[in-house]
Amino acid sequence: MAIGLDEAIAAGDGRVAVRTPRSYASVLAMLALVLMALLASGCAIQTPALLAQTPAGLPGRVELADTPFFPDDSHFCGPAALATALSAAGLPTRPEDLVGRVFLPGREGSLQIEMLAGARRSGAVATLIPGTLEALLRELAAGNPVVVLQNLGLSWAPSWHYAVAVGYDLDAGTMLLRSGPMQRQALALRTFEHTWQRGGHWAFVTLPPGTLAATASEAEATSALVAFERSAPPAASATAYRAGLQRWPHSYTLEMGLGNASHAAGDLPGAEAAFGRAADTHDQAAAHNNRARVLLELDRPAAARQAAQRGLAVAGPLRATLLDTLQAIDARGPAPAH
Missing domain, CATH: 1.25.40.10 (Tetratricopeptide repeat domain)
Structure with missing residues (x-):
């Protein structure tokens, strides 16, 4: 008998069911709380060093302006973010096409593992990237929108949210996002990093077969390709x-x-x-x-x-x-x- 490829390679997982805040006002309120918590906590983040000295080969400003936008002001931030990334990868997708694949009604959200699996079932190679700000910016510089997991609340009152990073401006110190109802959210880089840090620095890119994430390690890329094979x-x-x-x-x-x-x-x-x-x-x-x-x-x-x-x-x-x-x-x- 022929011997199949070892199916035990991790495809990446996570058990956070994510839903978006219900209104634009609630987004702003939660971000204000995050900013106050950040100022009070003093926790170490990567933004100051990165802004003080731009890593070699990294442009000062990137915006993937052609990235599609699917506004969402409901529980469906997962389908909306994934549809954005898939459509940007040349796999036109609507959020409603993904609800049955990645949304869990009982939890009013989407698990991280379902987001990855949903991307692969849609024909994309979904690859986790390193949890560093530099890696995220390098993916954007390579032309790859990045799905990110944020906690827009606090550690003791989390508000999980998927968004898609589509650019940055180091001179202005901002990250550009497709986020909920906001087509172009210019979020302070320091605040973004804090919300991303509270989300475990979890992020992935979706790319067509034959294209690799710019920053993925060999282990993560291999895991992504093996997982892709299962449904492709x-x-x-x-x-x-x-x-x-x-x-x-x-x-x-x-x-x-x-x-x-x-x-x-x-x-x-x-x-x-x-x-x-x-x-x-x-x-x-x-x-x-x-x-x-x-x-x-x-x-x-x-x-x-x-x-x-x-x-x-x-x-x-x-x-x-x-x-x-x-x-x-x-x-x-x-x-x-x-």
Whole structure:
């Protein structure tokens, strides 16, 4: 049997059900409370250092003005924010299309894990980014709107809210957001960071297959691509894995993912090549086994036997699987003479 990619890689989760404040006035009131709490707390944030010295290569001002806007003044900040990000990624979506996917009526909000899953089911690669202000600004500079989780209330009286960061101005010290009923909220960077900090610095980008988040780590990008494969068409998954391998060419997980996606898409030569690279580079039993299985499908039993025997030499707990593969090769018999 072929061995599938390990499904245990975390897809990212969270258990906060998020709803937006009900009115523009309530947003302003809550932000005023946050600002007062900030002034009183003195908690360490990244804004002062970033404004004092702009990180290398980061523009002073970015605004993704073409980002769509879906005004919301209800419980549906999750669907509205996700529709904004998906539409900006070239996947036109309306908030009402997402309500059944990401909104939990019993909790009047959207869980973080449902936001990620909803993006992937809509055809996007949803990737968590590092929880730093610099990473968020670099994504914006790369042209990627960022879905952020804010707590517009206080630690003892939270008011969870999803918004989409669409720009910043370091000279003015502001973050630009699509937020609830506000198409262009210019929020003081220090206040934004405080609300984001209270949301656990949680943020993600949604991108079409073949495009990677600018700042994602290899671990987060790999997790996102594996999670995307679970609901995406095989050809789209293969495209996404190829993009990952361009950045991390020695990744065993990405190579195996490409092999599995290519096989599912009916691209047997592409699958054999991917499993072959994984086997030759990492000498893992699963890669040898999968390569042998694909070679057998390609009617190359001699090469399949060689791959299976290489796998058997390092089989460990997969010994029974490799023996099954060898048995299948024996049952096929020699390739017909040409």
